Amino acid sequence: MLPTTILIVAFGSAGFVYLAGRVHARVRDTLAVLSSLVLVGLIGLGYGAWREVVYVPDFLGLELVLRLNLLAWFFAITVAAVVSLSTIFSLSYMRRKESANFHYSATLAVEGAMLGTVFAGDLLSFFIFWEIMSWSAYLLISCNRGRALEAGLKYIIMSLVGSCAMLIGLLAMYSGLGVLSIPLVAEGMQAASPGFVLLVLLTFGLGFGIKSAMVPLHTWLPDAHSEAASPFSAVLSGVLIKMGIYGFVLLMYVVVGLKLLLGVGAGWLTFRHILCWLGAITVVVPTFIAVLQSDAKRLLAWSSIGQIGYIILGLSFGTSLAFAGAIFHALNHALCKSLLFLAVGAVEHNTGGVRDLNDLGGLAKRMPVTFACALLAGLGLIGIPLTSGFVPKWLIYRSLIEDGYPFLALAALIGTWGAILYVYKLLHNIFLGQLPEKHREVRRAPLSMRIPILLLGLGILVFGVVPGIPLRAVQDIGHTFGLAQLKVTLWGLGSEAGALNMLNICLAVVIAFAAAFLLLRLGAKGRAVDQEDSYAAGSAVPVGRYHYTVDFYGPLSRMISPYLRDRADEFYYWLAARGREIADLTRKVYTGYAGTYVLYIVSFLAALIFLQLVWHIW
Amino acid sequence: MISSLKSSLESTFKDVAVGEPEAGRLSVLAPKDSLPVVLRYLKENGLDHLALLSCVDWPERGKFEVVYVLSCYMPSNTDYASEQRLHVFVKAEIPREHPALQSVIDVFENAEPYEREIHELFGVHFAGHPRLIPLFLEREYEIPPFRKDFDTRQYVAETFDPIPPVDE
Amino acid sequence: MDRNQLAKWLKSPVEMANKYSLHAVYFCTGCGIIEIPPVITARWDAERFGIKAVATPRQGNLFMITGYVSLKTLKAIIRTYEQMPDPKYTVAFGSCPINGGMYWDSYNTIKHLDKYIPIDGWIAGCMPRPEAVFIGVTHLWTLIDKGKADGYIRYSKNYASYRRNQEMLFGDLGWPPLYPSESPAEEARA
């Protein structure tokens, strides 16, 4: 009964939190945090107890099933962890905001919907929870008022298009195979005609592509993630796009199955190939757009699209290494990106809403813990060894290179360098450099903000130094889909050629660090100075004007910004404008004169008779 | 050619004394209030470059003589190309006590630093100057240093000598 | 690198290193800077003696003041001198820093530079030729050997009077004192 109890707890607590909010803020806060932690506990307990539960026997003649297996558990525990940490974070972030009640309850509702989507045993309940997730996320984005309204509208319209496509796929599958529960559908698909498989792949691919912001369908993400309230944009970026990834895994590895997937498509131009190249483009283009952004959250939003590109690249590549790398990177990105969004939220909270990278700086002195964890998360995004980002990227690169796709590997590697640029820009402009005058009295981030940031940082470090834990889970998932077995040791991959052993790297770095530190100790002690005493060509440091963060990568942006116009976005706005024109045109049918209306009726009658005379329709 | 300029100057401005101290030089003594008008007239007649702005201190006459040295950027585009480069000295006299002049920045933008320098070193106030802040000097001086009645030796004795050597 | 050099190296490497690696702070104050390029480049090659120009005072230990020092330049010189890390040596070129030279009566130049910052070596000549510069440098080496090139020690010991002189000249310098011990000028003002 576990999955149903989890869903009941999630949706029930969403309702109670809203009511508690009416009573008193303190009650609501404790209830929200408590229920999210209970959810984490329940899911944690659920490990190993794989089961299937029917929760609605007859829904339009279909049986709705919830199942709990390793894949579902892996995604569920990530969702629950990130949401509970974001709820703890929003205790102090949301204190003064007036939409706090709604924020807490809607976050829990979104979490419930996400867990429902992950636990869904049949495609109909998957679709139901998918839609609930979409519109509750829409409400949560637009509850941040101001520019978030337009961003929320853009998000819900695009996900509505995606859901309609998925509905067509779903019902075509139902009419074709007569059944919707996932295992039965999987068998049915093997016997289905290639055209039918392609239709299913395209429709579901469109729906999941929009939700996971693949390149041509990504335009809602930068607005939605940067305008939503910070705790929720952490959830959005951390786990909500991962639902799109979970959808892809379900579609490509479970429903369609790997063998069939590789066959789809004519000769050279296969579905897998297109998805690989889309993933590669998703890695490169958004990453360099992120480098040129000057708003912290928009930079992180664009970087999310870039990192999703890696996961899609890994998934669509299909080898066991690439799959393991992709799923591990999904976990890594969830940790790093939610930490970065929480850190930017903490900075925004402390400096009174300043998000523009050009007038922040030197906050490391005031918020050391936030800076240290943001640094760790940044390195995790890049994939520096000793952070959880290194192993997945290493896996993806290795599989790309060894199977002879150097150009895809090139795109992935360039994406990493783009990541270095925008991570350093984010860290430098917010935390390093001179502390401007107006941020002098910024206090440390409150405790309820530092705990989640610290926990996430810890997670990144632990999974970085000991990648064996997540790797084993990921590899078991791959095994259930029939992928080859990887020799996973606690510290990395097995010992055959080109293996990876994090223990050696970790020890080497520690020893080298000790050696360098000893060397430093040899020298004469240094004298600490504050920020006024720095070299300014012999003159006193002009206070407040001696800080360089404006237009950080000026030369690069001058060179490549003309090529990085977001053409997909312009196309969608052009489409919307044409749609509005057609709408105004059709409205003109109702002219407002009774005469024309009567003419309509008579002409309709005449048309009917004319049809009968000419074509004998009846 | 210089004669045509000389005659046109004398004809247009009544209260202007135009002399020709040497070949290719023209000196124009104008009253202090009509300076901008004269300079604008000369600018339209091809002398579009303010080469120098200097000030001569006549303590005995109690006068400052402000000299604007004009020449043309591109002799080729004016009809004076044949002779060597023409220089016109526009002079104006202002009293020594409260020297003040109208700034000519709207005629010649590059006059801005020159006027600041004259202000700093002679104490001449230029009305309408956007920012009359010190240009070279580091300290404040009661008597601007370039004035003849500024006794540098006595100033040095006052400021530098009293500073004692560093006692070991 | 003959034998007795090796003995000296083994006896006191730090002092030898200070001698043979003089990184000159890249500061052109007065008219003497025109003498520095020939010193650095092909004809007289200062790098033979380990003298290299560095960009910031943080990295250098030799401070060459080449020529007269105007008021505005003195402020920059003091700031740069204070930003240089400790075993630092200053060398003044020409007669102007000594007593004002031909600008002895000018209102704008500093007469006795050593009233404001300690100077270790003087090189005479109204802009000494490169050979004179090298003689000065070798002389500086002997001073370092004898331990007499103690400008930076004198500066820290008598910092109060140096600071007093500087504040007498400039009033407010614009940056806090280097050694924030109670300097008399401060007591007077506080």
Added chain:
Amino acid sequence: MVNPILLIAVPLGLGFIIPLLGLIWEKPTRYVPAAAMVFNLAASLLLLPKVLQRPWVVETAGLPPPFSIHLVAGPLGVGLSLLIALVGLLVAIYAIGYVREGPVAKYHSLYLFLLTGATGMVLTADLFNLFVFFEILCISSYALVAYHGDRAGTESSAKYLIQGAIGSSLVLIGIGFVYGLFGTLSMADIARNIDSVSPMKLFLPMAFLITGFGVEAAVLPLNAWLPDAHSSAPSSISAILSGIAIKAGLYAVARVLFTIYGADTIALLVLVIGILTLLVGEMSAFSQNNIKRLLAYSSIGQIGLIVFALGLASALGVQGALFLVVSHALAKSLLFLSVGYMIYRTGSMEISSLYGMGRRMPVSALCFTIGAFSLVGLPPFIGFPAKFTVIMAALERADPLFTALVGVVLVGTVVEGAYFFRIVQGLHFRPPPESATPARADQEEAPVSALVPICLLAALIVAVGVYPSVLTHYLGPAARDLLDKAAYIHHVLGP
């Protein structure tokens, strides 16, 4: 057991009593329609399980069926009358508090006549009788649209009257043709010997009937009256019009098409008309800034979807259509009711003036959101299973044409989603316009008499949305009742 005839007789009788009662004692007249509807609701609930297997044929004036006016209380008829009674009851409760000024007694009697007309149409088995009830429905709705008496109200009701009159005259001509051909007016009798006449001669009356009923059923070219009528009528009336009156018209068209003519050949034409209505309705609703006009256009869109479902002419298709009828009736009346008091509070029907009402009237705003989401077809609400069944029916035959048509239908849904989400956002998250009258604390939320129906409707929408099996159990026999011509004839005219 309760005789179906009472379902019609009671509201009709009470309708006449109200003006008399009004003369003596004004106050209770407001409660009479609610009482009538309670009776109808109870009667239909009692009748429904009984008629599931065999419809109950009721003769009036003792003569056997072909010659007397008789009613057929089949699962479809009783089901629809149950829906009419339910929505009528809730709107009547709402109207108690809402309708204050103006000839209140006349309003309530006309309201009852409208509901009698609808219930009568649904239950009758006789073509002329169908026309009579159709007339009662139309005339009372003309009058009610003009209830406010302001310029917009009278002008739109005049236009509605003109088109309605033409429509009913076409129906009358059609019935004349049919009577000329068959000499009988009982639908079952006509259906039985329909093929004894050449199709060419038969098509004319069908065209007239369909166009006539189509005017009330708001099919594409014939629905020009709907936007003005619904937007200028008082909110309770536009709720009833959108919820019930159009559905009755649709029922008539469906009955004529399926039972009498058994026409599955022109199903494709109906399909195309449905899609056109859907697209035109949604498109013209997209850039509206008057809330009630927008809801009216969205009604046209939904009607288009129902006609599309009917056009599929399959058992599942008709079942989907009926499901949509129920879902649209509940959701649209909820929207009109909740918007009614918002307009009353802000004084204008502009959407921009509704911004920020979420804080002033939280409950009605929440119910509006539930109604809007259900109309767009989002899962936990009734709209989703309805739309799901319709699309499942459309994709049943798995040929690419229908997939394309479903694509077009879903484009309509996306457009509908676009404007509904914009309104929901404005309602909850936009600051109220400065010009808004300062929110007086006392008359903040709508009165209890308005909140009860709104919350009941919202509760129904969510309940059926989560457990649709409670409704699908009755939709199956209802769909068969409509489609299965032979069974209908057999039941009405005996073996």
Added chain:
Amino acid sequence: MVTRIIHIVLSPLIALVVAVFLLGLSRIVIARIHRRYGPPIYQPIIDIIRLMNQQSISHGTLFELGVVLALAGSIVTVLFIPLGGTNAPPGSYPLAHGLLCPLSSSGGLLVVIYLMLFGPVSIALGAGASENPNASIGVSRKMLLALAYEVPFLLVILAIMSHYGTISIAEIVSRQQDSAWGVFSVPLSAVAAFLILPAMLGIRPFDLVGAPQEIASGPLAEYGGRYLALLTIQNGIQVFVVIALFVNLFLGGGVNVITFLLKVFAVFLAAELVSAVLPRVRIENALRFCWTWPTGLALAQMIITVVSR
């Protein structure tokens, strides 16, 4: 296991010594080109000793941590790069000895690419914490320059990896020792690599990161005393690592350490000669240059290898 420990201690020492030697050598080479004597070869050692004893200033823990991490990163990178020796059975080459590459088995070329990244990123963090705009401008240039030369560098490495079909350097070296050197099997990549060598070493044509005249030695603006000493060592090791990688990938790595170091010296001399005579370029020109010529060549080579395989 014991030989491994010895190797782990030995290779950083070799790297350290050779790095300091290369620094001294570069100053002599440039001096000789300027037709002047130049400092003695051991001048860097004197500088380091002097800097070590010079008092310095520090702008906070991250300022110091950046330096230490940079040096640690460079030292670790050295452990992953084979410094001569061969895996072939003993006796197949004269004077050969076992491969001097302690951690070659725990992650191949990809780990080296990432670890080479360790140094610049930590210097960037340290310089960022030094609250000096010169440092910030220097670091932003360093990042852009890194982006500039990474594109061709990655193309080169991918061409080699797909040519030899493996990601472990040791195997690439041994394959080259059997058959032809990298220079001959992937010639265009070798040329491209040589074109971007000055950029990776940070010397003359591309030393816009620490340009003394423009931005007061960029990231090192605030570093003095012992920090500067460590940073010079780190720069030396970084130079050695880059050239060692070049030698391993293109010149087949040395059969024994001596030949390896000779090759390193030769490549370094070639790079120094090129750089001694070229003026400094602006960052835009550097970006434009690195993304046209070397990238074009490397791309061509990649296409050739992909097609030919």
